[in-house]
Amino acid sequence: MITLGTALAFAGAAVAAGFAGVGSAMGVGIAGQAGAGVVSEDPEKFGNVLVLQALPGTQGIYGLLIAFIIVLNLGVIDGNVKDLTTDQGIALFCAGLPMAIGGLMSGIYQGKVAASGIYLCAKRPEETGKGIILAAMVETYAVLALLISFIMVNGVKL
């Protein structure tokens, strides 16, 4: 029988991986559609477009990382799932939220900036690097979300 605390901790892992993954999927989707438009007219730009399209994919990885640390701390890997108190569960759920929200929003917005970078690459291929830098700026906030979620997860004594 799983305690409410353990269930909440699982929910924390789920939102971190799930929402950040949705953010990445949307971001990569937005940039991918822009990229498909450019490549359909000039297939030689595929290399540059691919780099920009891949950038919003990192939020999903960060979310997965936080979720993985939470379930690892719960003992899911070795098969002995710990019984957490409700307070511990709430704390782990809250620890997953920064990554969930930060990942979701930064993924979407990074996708939009990456799409704009792809349009820049279409018009001025020599400036693709600047498009990548602009899109990478949004990454900062996903990294900050990752950092705070990581510190919070490690701060919960089980």
Added chain:
Amino acid sequence: MPQASYEYAVGRISQLSTKMLDATKLRRIYEAGSVQESLALLLETGYGGNLTPEQMASEEIDYVIREQLQTSRKIVWEVTPAPELTSLFLLEVDGHNLKTLLKARLLGVEAPDVLIDGGSFPLDTLKECVAGANYESLPDAYRNTMNKIEAELARGIDPLKFSAEIDGAMFRHIKSVLDKKNDHSFVRDYFSLQADFQNARSVVRARLLNWDVDKLRLMLLEGGEIDFNVFMEGMDTPMEQLGAKLNRGKNGKLISQSIEEYVTTGDASVLKRKMETALMNVLRSVKWDMFSLGPIIGYLMGREAEAKALRVIFGAKRGGFEYELPELYA
């Protein structure tokens, strides 16, 4: 299969926009040694990309321009996620086709070379409508107008009148589509500006040609911000005060300045030039609005402006005089 998303559409358009001709490229084309060299230079830029070698060999600039325009319209039509709004920018093509088909029917001739494909309505539909004088398949504004014209034709033929009525139908249709969609984007700004400017030009023309108010009323287009009564009152307003009289709504200031410049210089073409610049400025204002219709329509209208510029340049080259470029988007 094309995806109906702004991201995809603007991606394709961004790439295609790199092939548009700017003032520098157009100058180079003009400065080539001969008309043939100018045409060769134009084709080198990728203009009229889908032409076969036989078609290119014909060296007909009008043919090349028409092919490029039809290709551009087809691409825009293919990628646009908002076909209903996009179609409004293609209505001029339909207006041209309707007028041509009607004139051809009245003269008892065929006019396949003058018709343009790529309008909002399929060309075959328009041909069937005009041939059978049955306009049931057209939107209300066009259907009512064309039925009215058919009834009037029985009494006599006035090409200016039916041309004005078709233009009026176009703007009524635009207004009804924008109202139905509750659209308040740049599309409404664009057509509102165009209607107001065209109406101001009609007042000036009416005064120059001594038209009466009834004839002016026929020329006025719906969808602008300035009331028709203001334009009709403008017929009796001293020319020096006409600019101030028309200074109403958000387009008023620009129209007023243009009329004052016309009064000072006596050059009626200033109104047309100012209108083209203002319309292009509306499109430029949404050029970087990447997830909207702005860049797509900008490309379409930019290609139309480019075609006008090429006609001017090749005309100037053949005639051996200096050209004045129309407003460009690129």
